[in-house]
Amino acid sequence: MTLRGVRLSAPLLFGLLLATPVLGQPAGQGTQALTYQQPPAPIADILDSRPTPTPSVAPDRKTLALFERSNLPSIAEMAEPQLRLAGFRINPRNNGPANSRLSWLTGIELKTIDGGTTRRVSLPTGSRFTSPSWSPDSRSIALLVDQPTGMALWVVDVATGSAREVFGPRVNAATGGGFGWLPDSSGIVVQAVPEGRGPAPDVTVPPAGPILAETGGRAAPVRTYQDLLGNPGDEALFAHYFTAQTTIVPLNGPARVVGTPGVILGSSVSPDGRFMLRTVAKRPFSYVVPASLFPADVVVTDLNGSVVHTVADLPLRDNIPPPFDAVAPGPRAAQWRADAPATLVWVEAQDGGDPRTAAEIRDRVLMLDAPFTGAPVTLIDLKERFAGITWGREDVALVNTRWFNTRHETRSVVDPLNPGTGRVIVDRNYQDRYNDPGSPVLMPNAAGRPVIQFTADGSKMFVDGDGATREGEYPFLGTLDLSTGQTQRLWQSASGDYETVLGVLDDEGRRLLTRRESRIDPPNLQIRTVGGDVTPLTTFPDPAPQLAGVTKELITYTRDDGVQLSGTLYLPAGYDRTRDGPLPLLMWAYPAEFTDAAVAGQIVDTANRFTRPGGSSHLFLLTQGYAVLDDPSMPIVGQDGQEPNDTYIAQLSASAKAAVDAVVAMGVADRDRIAVGGHSYGAFMTANLLAHTDLFRTGIARSGAYNRTLTPFGFQAEQRTYWQAPETYNAMSPFAFADRVNEPILLIHGEADDNSGTFPVQSERFYAALKGHGATVRYVVLPLEAHGYRARESVGHTLWEMTRWLDQNLKAPASTTAAGGH
Structure with missing residues (x-):
């Protein structure tokens, strides 16, 4: 079968010939094929040097994982077949992202932050993997290992460094990671290739007829998008590769399927582990917008797959107005409240989604608690477009808004216990680097969800930022008083250094996990006691010492x-x-x-x-x-x-x-x-x-x-x-x-x-x-x-x-x- 977007077409071959004038001749006077050339020394040596590992800190901030990375992929790896479907690029061999979208990891080293042993994770020789994810309890790391017939789910035991396969090479990672931890760390929710799916449809058969498009007089201005569906064959391939079966895989015990298969574009389990929020695309698929704008059902199910609440029945969204502050009408940005057992939160435009319409209120943020039978409650009405929410605790959340025309943003503290209003604590031009007060420092809660980290007495939140000034960027850690909105800096990177805070390890903001670099020192991790000792955690070398004298x-x-x-x-x-x-x-x-x-x-x-x-x-x-x-x-x-x-x-x-x-x-x-x-x-x-x-x-x-x-x-x-x-x-x-x-x-x-x-x-x-x-x-x-x-x-x-x-x-x-x- 010929895969769309894989073959070298005649126009491409012609383009390649045009692209490669004979060496020594002026462009346009002669063309021929040209093999890949190597850059002059020392560039090639630098390109082939070993990449610096990527660090990742456990939720409990007791363990550091160093993920070793593969170097630049070869053109042979890039040439592995890929499909370009509805805005995605996937590898039909393993039902995951195409090699052009992946940077493979090749090894794991675990280090105890407070001293102690360093453990190397035992993976099969030659393994390559992606999407590592810590369990909420920090005892395990899940990852997807590439195998000849698909992506397999493996789990690393952090205490011993051992690794084992817990679900065979049937993970459907076409839309991304393909899995997520249960809040209690007992297992993993996997989007799986349906059992017995069979071979991909044959799209080489002659077409049954022409491809049609008509508007019926409906305005639908659409920006340019790549990799869209283009014909019934693409539709068939999209349905085949993107249909997934939600499956719960316990760390100890047999897997069980949840509900029926569907084209699942998003899925998340509620913090209490009782419900699942899912976005499932449905026909008719579109040839003019990516899958994220296809008709879709946004629903809440129990862990048996039964629908208990419908958040939205979304139509095809191909008519969003061109301005950047425009959004689709109806519910959007549905999510679980991170600091509550099972509370739905979503946003609805109050101006029809069109910023050209005069309106006092642009967006409304709504909440609905389980069992989802009551009326939704307005958390806050917004005069600008919703730009995200950061959860803290039952009485504190931070809601952001932005308005592109003026480059303006606000950040408002809201009290979910007393919804309906908020108090603006940041009001600024979001391109203004000199006056950025910083963003909340986040930490995972017991369910593994990121929430605001507060000081010991709860009256302030920790914030960090780049500390940009005319003289340079000097990252800082500070606090923001929830009552007054006043900020205070607790620590700032020293002159000549660029040191960022990766984690606050105590309630006073005195013990920090940081990443430090300088003009001559490569980035490395360390434990800093404010006003005290510094303990190095890594000693990564200069990846390109040939450039040290620049x-x-x-x-x-x-x-x-x-x-x-x-x-x-x-x-x-x-x-x-x-x-x-x-x-x-x-x-x-x-x-x-x-x-x-x-x-x-x-x-x-x-x-x-x-x-x-x-x-x-x-x-x-x-x-x-x-x-x-x-x-x-x-x-x-x-x-x-x-x-x-x-x-x-x-x-x-x-x-x-x-x-x-x-x-x-x-x-x-x-x-x-x-x-x-x-x-x-x-x-x-x-x-x-x-x-x-x-x-x-x-x-x-x-x-x-x-x-x-x-x-x-x-x-x-x-x-x-x-x-x-x-x-x-x-x-x-x-x-x-x-x-x-x-x-x-x-x-x-x-x-x-x-x-x-x-x-x-x-x-x-x-x-x-x-x-x-x-x-x-x-x-x-x-x-x-x-x-x-x-x-x-x-x-x-x-x-x-x-x-x-x-x-x-x-x-x-x-x-x-x-x-x-x-």
């Missing part, structure tokens, strides 16, 4: 309109600007939209952070003699109700000019040897800067979008549709100005890009437009890669392409390149 500094400068800008300047090891003079420089950026120029101009030094590149990072170019200006500010500011993007080109160009002027004035860069680059929206930025300025010698644009008419119902932070703002859409589309790009540009795109808005056709058509106007352009298509590149061969080749391109266009004399004025 220097970085925050540089600041001002745009012509007075907006403050900044960027991090990286210089190669051993460089001396007085002795060595200006270097070829790559500016790598990503624009951001703001409603407040002061917030847009906030500057935060990162000199205390440990920096080592990974994946296809542009920072690897430091090893090849290039300077890098990383993340130079590219703010697009809309003030006094104006939309930021209406002046996008002017603001973008002004920011880029200010950055170029700054590095040239410092003497580290030659104005004639500066390149610009970016990924995704940064690629879009790159193409626009080449089209509208003469600031750069060349550009590198990876996985971008270049024609905004192909994303007509909004993109990035643009809420208006094409028909509401055609001038803005056209002015922002570098495709429309392909005739003005007269600097060489390197386009790279993953063949299987899964990001909304950056379909590969964006690069394909932009390449054709540039080629048609005689531009110097190289177009590289990476087979099997999504929006981010994962295969070792793909990552290495990308870095080879980038290095080679800059060597040709920045290190060569200007007269040999195609740079020129407009």
